[in-house]
Amino acid sequence: MANVTTQNFADADAQAEALAQNVAAQLREAIAARGGAVIAVSGGTTPKAFFVQLSKQVLDWPTVTVTLVDERWVPDTDDRSNARLVKSSLLQNAAAAANFVPLYTGAATPEAGLAEAEARIVALPAPFDAVVLGMGDDGHTASFFPGGDHLAEATDPHGTAKVWPMHAAGAGEPRVTLSLPALLDTRALYLLVRGTGKRDLLAAVQQGVDAAKDYPVRSVVMQVSVPLAIYWSP
Numbered sequence: 001m002a003n004v005t006t007q008n009f010a011d012a013d014a015q016a017e018a019l020a021q022n023v024a025a026q027l028r029e030a031i032a033a034r035g036g037a038v039i040a041v042s043g044g045t046t047p048k049a050f051f052v053q054l055s056k057q058v059l060d061w062p063t064v065t066v067t068l069v070d071e072r073w074v075p076d077t078d079d080r081s082n083a084r085l086v087k088s089s090l091l092q093n094a095a096a097a098a099n100f101v102p103l104y105t106g107a108a109t110p111e112a113g114l115a116e117a118e119a120r121i122v123a124l125p126a127p128f129d130a131v132v133l134g135m136g137d138d139g140h141t142a143s144f145f146p147g148g149d150h151l152a153e154a155t156d157p158h159g160t161a162k163v164w165p166m167h168a169a170g171a172g173e174p175r176v177t178l179s180l181p182a183l184l185d186t187r188a189l190y191l192l193v194r195g196t197g198k199r200d201l202l203a204a205v206q207q208g209v210d211a212a213k214d215y216p217v218r219s220v221v222m223q224v225s226v227p228l229a230i231y232w233s234p
């Protein structure tokens with residue numbers, strides 16, 4: 001199994017604050033060493049408190065680039081847009097000066113926008129300094145959805161594409177997702193989750209319980225190339 005550590009917090013605020021401090025330290029180290037930092041973050045509902053905390057951290061924000069691990073294929077005026085969440089809760093306060101690289105291109109479909117989204121990610125300095133994943137109740141992470149039409153390709157450890165379109169019954173709308181190799185090309189990897197259901201699901205994955213084989217988050221938990229830090233709160 002990968003080098004997985006789990007930190008449990010009493011509540012969401014403590015979790016968000018601890019992760020923000022840890023990620024900010026990571027970004028500061030990157031800026032000191034290389035003059036800039038790149039972070040890829042998840043959307044959904046869980047990261048909001050973390051984003052707000054991170055936005056208040058003191059660091060050289062104009063040298064920081066923020067992108068997404070996945071995106072729902074909707075414009076950033078849509079409530080479901082991960083870009084909208086990042087803009088409204090992370091690119092605020094001190095962090096308003098950061099650069100943002102969205103995955104949504106305005107094309108009609110993820111397939112039509114794929115080459116542009118891929119080019120945007122390829123253009124970023126690699127590796128990422130930090131990747132912050134989330135997880136759904138169905139065991140998806142990024143947009144690695146159970147039954148997703150490109151799940152096998154997106155989670156292929158040897159795949160070369162960095163971005164894949166994803167259509168899945170549980171996804172709500174068409175999406176794009178960074179591939180597993182793109183997500184693992186990072187100096188630090190975090191998984192931010194809340195609730196006992198997600199805690200139990202992750203335990204089942206780590207214990208190799210048979211039923212957990214179909215949870216796509218398994219590809220991140222069981223890989224051995226990057227240590228994974230799980231941040232959990234009730």
Ligand SMILES: O=C(O)[C@H](O)[C@@H](O)[C@H](O)[C@H](O)COP(=O)(O)O
Nearest residue numbers: 042043044045046134135136142
């Ligand atoms: O766009 C997305 O949906 C996310 O990036 C996704 O992978 C998210 O991390 C999980 O769905 C968890 O979402 P919640 O935090 O809302 O449970």
